[in-house]
Amino acid sequence: MSHPSWCDRAHCVARGSAGAHRSRPVVIDRLLLVRANLYSPAAAPGVAFVELRCGTAVLRAREAYGLGRALMSLGRAAEDAPF
Secondary structure, eight states: OOOOTTOOTTTOOOBTTBSEEEOOOEEEETTTTEEEEEEEETTOTTOOEEEEEESOSOOOHHHHHHHHHHHHHHHHHHHHOOO
């Protein structure tokens, strides 16, 4: 199976055309469990999404700023990623 260049095997759950490729997560806040990573369905490895996990619905200003920067960086990586 072919993996996207950004796929981190430790976080990848792609098996054939099932599951998903995932990059290493960017941790924005460990306490609030806020993290983001690139995500691609195994059936469509040429399509990249930004997956966001957030343990809380409300972020303090500092975490929101960090999240915005991380999302911009991941969005650029998804647009520029060679598959």
